[in-house]
Amino acid sequence: MIRIDHAAKTFVTRGGEEIAAIADVSLEVERNAFVCLVGPSGCGKSTLLRLVAGLVMPTAGAVSIDGTLVTEPREDTGIVFQAPTLLPWASILDNVLFPLDMMGRLDAAGRARARDLLALVGLKGFEGKYPRELSGGMQQRAGICRALVHDPDILLMDEPFGALDALTREELTIELMRICRERPKTILFVTHSIPEAVLLADRVVVMSPRPGRIAEIIDVPLPRPRDFDMEAAHEFQAVARRIRELIFGARVRAT
Amino acid sequence: MPAYLVPPPSAIFVDTWKLAGQVAAHTLATTETTLLGFAASLIVSLPLAVLLTASPAIANAIYPVLVLTQSIPKVALAPILVVIFGSNELPRVVVTFLVAFFPLVLSIAAGITAVPPELIELGRACRASRWRALWRIRLPYAVPFIFSGLKAAITLSVVGAVVGEFVNADKGLGYLIVTSTAFFQVPLAWGALVLLSLMGIILFQAVVVVERVFFPWAVDVDTPGI
Numbered sequence: 473m474i475r476i477d478h479a480a481k482t483f484v485t486r487g488g489e490e491i492a493a494i495a496d497v498s499l500e501v502e503r504n505a506f507v508c509l510v511g512p513s514g515c516g517k518s519t520l521l522r523l524v525a526g527l528v529m530p531t532a533g534a535v536s537i538d539g540t541l542v543t544e545p546r547e548d549t550g551i552v553f554q555a556p557t558l559l560p561w562a563s564i565l566d567n568v569l570f571p572l573d574m575m576g577r578l579d580a581a582g583r584a585r586a587r588d589l590l591a592l593v594g595l596k597g598f599e600g601k602y603p604r605e606l607s608g609g610m611q612q613r614a615g616i617c618r619a620l621v622h623d624p625d626i627l628l629m630d631e632p633f634g635a636l637d638a639l640t641r642e643e644l645t646i647e648l649m650r651i652c653r654e655r656p657k658t659i660l661f662v663t664h665s666i667p668e669a670v671l672l673a674d675r676v677v678v679m680s681p682r683p684g685r686i687a688e689i690i691d692v693p694l695p696r697p698r699d700f701d702m703e704a705a706h707e708f709q710a711v712a713r714r715i716r717e718l719i720f721g722a723r724v725r726a727t
Numbered sequence: 728m729p730a731y732l733v734p735p736p737s738a739i740f741v742d743t744w745k746l747a748g749q750v751a752a753h754t755l756a757t758t759e760t761t762l763l764g765f766a767a768s769l770i771v772s773l774p775l776a777v778l779l780t781a782s783p784a785i786a787n788a789i790y791p792v793l794v795l796t797q798s799i800p801k802v803a804l805a806p807i808l809v810v811i812f813g814s815n816e817l818p819r820v821v822v823t824f825l826v827a828f829f830p831l832v833l834s835i836a837a838g839i840t841a842v843p844p845e846l847i848e849l850g851r852a853c854r855a856s857r858w859r860a861l862w863r864i865r866l867p868y869a870v871p872f873i874f875s876g877l878k879a880a881i882t883l884s885v886v887g888a889v890v891g892e893f894v895n896a897d898k899g900l901g902y903l904i905v906t907s908t909a910f911f912q913v914p915l916a917w918g919a920l921v922l923l924s925l926m927g928i929i930l931f932q933a934v935v936v937v938e939r940v941f942f943p944w945a946v947d948v949d950t951p952g953i
Contacts, residue, residue: 551852557845561867561944574855602944
């Protein structure tokens with residue numbers, strides 16, 4: 473479904489310096505697969521996500537979805553950012569409806585879907601409230617609803633739980649898996665957290681930095697539905713250990 | 728201080744109240760000029776600020792002209808405006824406008840460019856057109872900035888109206904100050920001054936109230952009057 477073909481991205485700083493964020497990344501993500509991107513800071517995982525989102529164009533190579541080249545943000549992708557980025561002047565419901573509003577597709581069905589999504593993440597009754605009245609975790613839940621309101625086939629998540637406390641992180645991890653069971657999507661999920669990546673993903677893409685490349689793609693052979701008890705499972709620990717080897721092993725060698 | 732220069736408040740009140748009808752008419756005239764000039768400054772500032780923030784090329788072309796309008800002393804410009812527009816309301820409104828619009832343009836432009844990149848990225852991710860992004864993201868975000876500009880502009884509008892009236896008028900509180908001091912009716916002049924101050928305060932508070940009522944999310948509840 474998503475195909476990244478030898479993509480590279482170089483940024484030019486104000487001083488004229490060239491920074492290679494990604495060099496020669498190729499990846500294929502099948503329909504309804506859950507793929508996590510893991511790697512240390514500066515490995516280009518957020519840049520890769522933005523290439524798929526159409527927010528950034530590659531300097532080499534191609535990114536395509538269902539055979540069509542990605543040149544701008546598409547209606548069949550939904551994006552969740554690290555910060556909730558809710559509009560402070562709009563109610564939660566209006567915030568969730570924002571994508572539909574911008575795309576000119578605001579109708580009764582959309583409104584109903586927005587309300588359903590808010591109920592699904594436990595925000596029923598908060599539709600009329602303003603973002604400042606909600607906690608960080610609740611705002612991020614609303615952000616996830618917003619990414620889903622236009623019923624996209626693809627969900628792109630850039631460290632969506634990064635700004636939250638550990639307990640809310642666990643809660644939302646379970647919630648995300650529940651949403652995926654009810655409405656299957658193709659998901660590309662960027663994270664710093666190795667346990668989070670292993671718990672959520674079908675496959676984990678481990679990236680190495682400067683410039684960003686794929687070190688390895690690891691399958692996660694755990695059955696679904698998953699829960700935190702599986703963290704004790706042998707398969708879980710084996711995958712996590714391999715990811716740690718790839719990330720920290722490389723860093724040790726570099727020193 | 729001698730009473731003929733700074734009269735006691737009782738004298739100010741009595742002398743002003745004696746001519747209540749006329750004073751009310753003068754107050755109304757100044758209020759009209761103030762509000763017309765203020766409205767003009769808002770109507771011109773908004774599109775001007777949008778233009779300024781649209782591209783650096785346009786900004787480079789417009790900014791020098793704007794700064795030029797500010798470096799000309801309005802008191803010096805006013806008589807020339809009277810020659811151009813005639814001895815009527817228009818030169819006074821133009822002076823009021825010139826005094827008020829510059830800080831307003833700057834505030835609105837600052838607000839539009841202060842929008843955090845995450846919100847702009849959100850707009851792009853939702854496939855919002857540039858126009859929609861302006862209306863639905865940049866301008867709403869700029870509301871607190873716009874209102875701080877409006878608060879400055881409304882108080883300056885009162886000043887501008889009075890400057891216009893000093894130069895050429897047949898009514899208004901500025902006119903009243905000029906004529907009453909010429910006839911040494913000092914308490915009346917002070918009365919007009921007090922009324923002008925009250926007008927400034929009331930109009931300022933009106934802007935504060937409008938912001939609180941229509942844009943409650945923009946108001947910081949811990950800092951009253953700002």
